[in-house]
Amino acid sequence: MVQLHKYSGAGNDFVVLDGRTEDVSAYRSPEKIAELCDRTAGFRAADGRIGADGLMILTDGPDCDFRMEYYNSDGSGGMMCGNGGRCIVAFADALGLQPADGRxxxxxxxxxxxxxEILAREGGCKTVRIRMIDVQDFHPALDGWFLDTGTRHFVRFVPDVEAVDVEEEGRRARWDPVFAPIGANANFVSVDPDGTLRVRTFEKGVEGETLACGTGITASAIAAFLASPRAAGNYFSDRFAEKPISAPPSTTPTHAPSFADVTGESPMRYSIQARIARLGVEFVPGDGCFTDVYLTGPAEEILRDV
Incomplete structure (x- = not known):
């Protein structure tokens, strides 16, 4: 019998399997994934939450310590999940895998x-820092920004993210024709006086709001930089000269933050508050893309099926 694990990354929860030692082929079917992730009758965690936002399988891979297979709760795959990435690193650590370089x-x-990388351990919770891909695909879209951070995202800045009907507004943006045929996740961001970004995300594949989205949080931090005067004046001037892909014609998102970054130095660092956890994003802008992109936050096992 395949052992099922349940992990949470900032509230984004996943069923996780070890595909190195067990036959998990049946768990790759969309029907099986949807069954386990169903929020009314799926896999129940120790915290009482039923179902999951997605399913991951850890497998062996050439020239790396392991491979990460990620599936949304509807069985769709082919994309990266930032919170899932932190969770699968924590899972690999719990399985006793050793990094080839020792760290x-x-x-x-x-x-x-x-x-x-595991940065800290506190009880059953680990603080994990993962390096994301370089971000090269980004441009103004609708009244915000489109970015591909391993998954396609739309980011809109708002005065108060708590006042947004994320289910309604997110679904509308997720299915907007400008993002067809694949669609995009929709992120809504407001800025606290101390510079903290508050982010809420409607995820495609889940088709609803999740407690956190790692690639969306990463996209939101980069969009905050792009929306700043510093970015417009010093970086990516060609992107600002492009015609937006949809109305309104302005390349400056509504309610964009008026600052560039918290530190004023490179790498840029942002603190992000998701629904129930705080995360950090850092990156280096320049030469037409963002490099050295890192996402840091909690990851913990909340159930093991025994």
Missing amino acids: VFRFVAADGEHTG
Whole structure:
């Protein structure tokens, strides 16, 4: 019998399997994934939450410590999940896998190679830092920004993210024709006086709001930089000269933050508050893309099926 694990990354929860030692082929079917992730009758965690936002399988891979297979709760795959990436690093650590270099895991996901490192341990919770892919695809879209951070995202800045009907507004943006035929996740962001970004995300594949989205949080931090005067004046001037892909014609998102970054130095660092957890994003802008993109936050096992 295949052992099922349940992990949470900032509230984003996943069923996780070890595909190295067990036959998990049946768990790749969309029907089985949807069954386990169903929020009314799926896999129940110790915290009482039923179902999951997605399913992940850890497998062996050439020239890396492991491979990460990620599936949304509807069975769709082919994308990266930032919170899932942190969770699968924590899972690899719990399984006793040792990084080839002794400290930092190298793993391959649908969007390419990543690294992951355990920074701290407190009880059953681990603080994990993962390196995301370089971000090269970004441009103004609708009244915000489109970015591909391993998954496609739309980011809109709002005065108060708590006042947004994320289910309604998110679904509308997720299915907007400008993002067809694949669609995009929709992120809504407001900025606290101390510079903290508050982010809420409607995820495609889940088709609803999740407690956190790692690639969306990463996209939101980069969009905050793009929306700033510093970015417009010093970086990516060609992107600002492009015609937006949809109305309104302005390249400056509504309610964009008026600052560039918290530190004023490179790498840029942002603190992000998701629904129930705080995360950090850092990156280096320049030469037409964002490099050295890192996402840091909690990851913990909340159930093991025994």
